Amino acid sequence: MFSYDWTVQYYETDQMAIVHHSNYIRWFESARTAYLSEMGIPYDKMEAAGIISPVLTVNCQYRQMTRYGETVTITPVLSSYNGVKYVVTYEIRNKETGVLNATGETSHCFLSKDGKIVSLKKALPETHAVLQGLVKKEE
Amino acid sequence: MFSYDWTVQYYETDQMAIVHHSNYIRWFESARTAYLSEMGIPYDKMEAAGIISPVLTVNCQYRQMTRYGETVTITPVLSSYNGVKYVVTYEIRNKETGVLNATGETSHCFLSKDGKIVSLKKALPETHAVLQGLVKKEE
Amino acid sequence: MFSYDWTVQYYETDQMAIVHHSNYIRWFESARTAYLSEMGIPYDKMEAAGIISPVLTVNCQYRQMTRYGETVTITPVLSSYNGVKYVVTYEIRNKETGVLNATGETSHCFLSKDGKIVSLKKALPETHAVLQGLVKKEE
Amino acid sequence: MFSYDWTVQYYETDQMAIVHHSNYIRWFESARTAYLSEMGIPYDKMEAAGIISPVLTVNCQYRQMTRYGETVTITPVLSSYNGVKYVVTYEIRNKETGVLNATGETSHCFLSKDGKIVSLKKALPETHAVLQGLVKKEE
Numbered sequence: 314m315f316s317y318d319w320t321v322q323y324y325e326t327d328q329m330a331i332v333h334h335s336n337y338i339r340w341f342e343s344a345r346t347a348y349l350s351e352m353g354i355p356y357d358k359m360e361a362a363g364i365i366s367p368v369l370t371v372n373c374q375y376r377q378m379t380r381y382g383e384t385v386t387i388t389p390v391l392s393s394y395n396g397v398k399y400v401v402t403y404e405i406r407n408k409e410t411g412v413l414n415a416t417g418e419t420s421h422c423f424l425s426k427d428g429k430i431v432s433l434k435k436a437l438p439e440t441h442a443v444l445q446g447l448v449k450k451e452e
Numbered sequence: 453m454f455s456y457d458w459t460v461q462y463y464e465t466d467q468m469a470i471v472h473h474s475n476y477i478r479w480f481e482s483a484r485t486a487y488l489s490e491m492g493i494p495y496d497k498m499e500a501a502g503i504i505s506p507v508l509t510v511n512c513q514y515r516q517m518t519r520y521g522e523t524v525t526i527t528p529v530l531s532s533y534n535g536v537k538y539v540v541t542y543e544i545r546n547k548e549t550g551v552l553n554a555t556g557e558t559s560h561c562f563l564s565k566d567g568k569i570v571s572l573k574k575a576l577p578e579t580h581a582v583l584q585g586l587v588k589k590e591e
Numbered sequence: 592m593f594s595y596d597w598t599v600q601y602y603e604t605d606q607m608a609i610v611h612h613s614n615y616i617r618w619f620e621s622a623r624t625a626y627l628s629e630m631g632i633p634y635d636k637m638e639a640a641g642i643i644s645p646v647l648t649v650n651c652q653y654r655q656m657t658r659y660g661e662t663v664t665i666t667p668v669l670s671s672y673n674g675v676k677y678v679v680t681y682e683i684r685n686k687e688t689g690v691l692n693a694t695g696e697t698s699h700c701f702l703s704k705d706g707k708i709v710s711l712k713k714a715l716p717e718t719h720a721v722l723q724g725l726v727k728k729e730e
Numbered sequence: 731m732f733s734y735d736w737t738v739q740y741y742e743t744d745q746m747a748i749v750h751h752s753n754y755i756r757w758f759e760s761a762r763t764a765y766l767s768e769m770g771i772p773y774d775k776m777e778a779a780g781i782i783s784p785v786l787t788v789n790c791q792y793r794q795m796t797r798y799g800e801t802v803t804i805t806p807v808l809s810s811y812n813g814v815k816y817v818v819t820y821e822i823r824n825k826e827t828g829v830l831n832a833t834g835e836t837s838h839c840f841l842s843k844d845g846k847i848v849s850l851k852k853a854l855p856e857t858h859a860v861l862q863g864l865v866k867k868e869e
Contacts (some may be wrong), residue, residue, distance in 0.1 A: 327601060334477065334507040338477055342474075369513070370514065372509070381773075461617070461620070462750075467746075496659055607782050616752040617752050649755075
């Protein structure tokens, strides 16, 4: 299973002396783009092909505060894909102890640069096939 | 009804030429803290009293991309409060056109600085009364 | 003289309980773009005309820590402009007390979207005239 | 020589389709704290001992735009240390091509948590010795 390690940066902390909650949303993105890139779908190549993949929804459940000095492991899983939309779920755990710091989910569609919804099956059939394969693997 | 205006900053954009989705989570915080401060609950005073109010959950639904040059109006509403936890919902709209850019929700508890759950009714009875009043007003 | 007010946001603090130093660089940008826009040079219009204005150098001297709860006033001044490059200097002061929190300077050029240096006098003569006028005023 | 690799994150880009310039200042910090930690001066331990090390000045010269998809190598060098203040210089290069993207410098002092200047020689003699050794090595 793909996972993505992240060392907490000082600038990610706030004056509660914990990682500011908005950064978990950024970590989801870092893990998701690294995962898709690893699976053969680099986001910069997709954009170069004229397709963007904006975020439709995001949610995050904060279980345990993350602090400076920690390294976390983010595990993204492609939980659904139907040709026009995909959903990724995430777990964020302390790399050393395995303690669960947060869970979350993001959903995404594909748009052409002029903002129209794109069916990936037609526009990028190879990428479509990769995503279908990834979802099957998770079932 | 309280609302909070925000002018999109250049550094909030990403290479899709839209505001990066993580910034909406930050706007929720800006609107929430301004709202609570306006209602007599300034966050810096609460922290000075030894109480922090971390985020338990966050969700956001992105409806319309927000772009550089826009000003948005964020409307936070205290939708529930039970003495140990409160929930705030948000609408983000283009200030000029009123178009809905996003909706969302955050939930929060109160902790002492050593991480124990605080009952606000005992710890800060005045703040407790303000929050109760705000929830009633919304019902 | 143009000045730009900014209320410190919670997410701008770090675990030293002060504003993280990287945010001052962002405040310079906010003040600079608001200033130029006020003077008739909105950055989004310039980009729409195919010209970007990247940062060449930045420096900042931190005099006094800025904390959550403060509002600062940023004063940008166009200190030089020669047709292909301009320099802006900044003062950041506590709005209430006038205490100097930081000073700094940024320099910028103009580029076409394919990365070539643009002489503003030819490309955008009206913007060129505005910048010349602003520099004169400061002398 | 110590160096620190960083993969550009999507959220670090802006609508010029380059890394926003404020992020280089954050990369300096990431490289500096990793470097000092590697040399036996972990920043979290120093803070736990009641000493903070705020930034006094920062400057950065942007030579080449950095884009999404790039990995950069940041090389921090402790260029001076006199017991109460230290200076670090940086080079940021494309990891693959070696092209120089930026150079910069930050300076720092040591403060107790109540804001008084700390002489590291007295307060943390071992850390003082490490810093002296590092500067000698660079001469």
